[in-house]
Amino acid sequence: MRPARALIDLAALRHNYRLARTRHGGRALAVVKANAYGHGALRCAQTLAAEADGFAVACLEEALALRAGGIAQPILLLEGVFEVTELEQVVQHDLWLVVHHEAQLRMIETTALAARLHVWLKVNSGMNRAGFVDAAVAAAWLRLQASGKVAAITLMTHFAQADEPQLSTTLEQIERFDRAAHGLSGAHSLANSAAILGWPQAHRDWARPGILLYGADPMPGENNGLQPVMSLLSSVMAVRDIAPGEALGYGARYVATRRTRVGLVAMGYADGYPRAVPDGTPVAIDGQASRIIGRVSMDMLTVDLSALPDAGIGSQVELWGREVAINRVAAAAGTIAYELLCNVKRVSLSYLD
Numbered sequence: 001m002r003p004a005r006a007l008i009d010l011a012a013l014r015h016n017y018r019l020a021r022t023r024h025g026g027r028a029l030a031v032v033k034a035n036a037y038g039h040g041a042l043r044c045a046q047t048l049a050a051e052a053d054g055f056a057v058a059c060l061e062e063a064l065a066l067r068a069g070g071i072a073q074p075i076l077l078l079e080g081v082f083e084v085t086e087l088e089q090v091v092q093h094d095l096w097l098v099v100h101h102e103a104q105l106r107m108i109e110t111t112a113l114a115a116r117l118h119v120w121l122k123v124n125s126g127m128n129r130a131g132f133v134d135a136a137v138a139a140a141w142l143r144l145q146a147s148g149k150v151a152a153i154t155l156m157t158h159f160a161q162a163d164e165p166q167l168s169t170t171l172e173q174i175e176r177f178d179r180a181a182h183g184l185s186g187a188h189s190l191a192n193s194a195a196i197l198g199w200p201q202a203h204r205d206w207a208r209p210g211i212l213l214y215g216a217d218p219m220p221g222e223n224n225g226l227q228p229v230m231s232l233l234s235s236v237m238a239v240r241d242i243a244p245g246e247a248l249g250y251g252a253r254y255v256a257t258r259r260t261r262v263g264l265v266a267m268g269y270a271d272g273y274p275r276a277v278p279d280g281t282p283v284a285i286d287g288q289a290s291r292i293i294g295r296v297s298m299d300m301l302t303v304d305l306s307a308l309p310d311a312g313i314g315s316q317v318e319l320w321g322r323e324v325a326i327n328r329v330a331a332a333a334g335t336i337a338y339e340l341l342c343n344v345k346r347v348s349l350s351y352l353d
């Protein structure tokens with residue numbers, strides 16, 4: 001069997017959830033949207049079910065998959081509903097929903113519902129992507145109350161730059177949220193992972209940890225004690241020596257300057273490993289540091305084994321995980337860990353507990 005695989009450490013997931021809850025205080029919705037950032041949503045939710053206060057997903061389809069798998073905790077739809085027919089399912093499956101724009105508000109006002117909703121009313125505090133702004137927040141809150149269809153309203157907002165601790169924009173967003181929420185009853189939820197770790201002023205009733213659950217630290221240059229959950233692994237399937245002046249791989253990007261022992265690894269961009277990484281991007285081979293040389297292709301990539309005489313066919317390669325921090329690979333690829341994790345595909349997911 002092709003050895004490319006992603007090993008998911010469920011004990012690390014639990015560790016990270018507990019860390020989020022402790023650092024923030026109050027309750028925490030574990031964000032498992034996008035298949036739990038590539039880690040398998042149902043399996044991750046089941047792992048946290050005994051202790052998680054609830055879960056958050058992007059949409060109804062993701063929530064229904066969790067309910068079908070036996071998840072009974074609160075589940076929040078972070079984008080709310082897209083059409084009015086979904087409201088019936090929200091009630092039927094006892095889901096919570098974000099309301100972030102006028103059309104969603106009108107759907108609630110104009111639809112007869114069999115039970116009352118738990119709404120998370122989204123405040124646009126400066127990110128300008130979704131939510132009601134300033135005085136429109138109180139107006140939306142009053143309309144929800146007046147509809148008679150709402151059992152509880154939680155006020156939430158989302159930060160654009162919480163992972164940039166030197167900026168004041170997160171504090172400005174918090175102040176703008178507090179002004180908009182002033183006098184409105186309901187729990188508050190402000191903090192994503194970066195705000196859990198970096199902005200105590202954003203710690204309120206509910207946290208919404210996503211990336212930190214999966215062990216990728218969103219705060220630059222910090223060690224917050226997160227444990228990596230996914231190890232992207234494969235092995236060396238062939239070895240060859242190339243002479244000085246010989247080129248390696250597509251585009252002949254890497255040209256050997258000395259005799260080079262090249263390991264061929266079963267992992268490529270069709271598995272979600274980023275094609276954009278340059279020569280020198282870190283990998284670990286049987287626990288020792290090595291580097292990518294040559295362009296990543298669809299199903300294979302090449303590594304430098306010149307300094308690892310004991311490595312050869314069958315050697316284990318870690319592309320990211322405990323030895324190679326995913327943030328280093330993301331930086332090399334010009335992207336963020338979120339994107340790398342969500343893009344993992346074709347490889348089998350196996351679970352360790």
Ligand SMILES: *Cc1c(COP(=O)(O)O)cnc(C)c1O
Pocket residue numbers: 031033078158191192193194208209210211212218
């Ligand atoms: C995805 C998402 C989160 C989680 O963000 P992280 O940066 O992964 O912690 C929190 N809140 C909302 C509204 C989201 O969409």
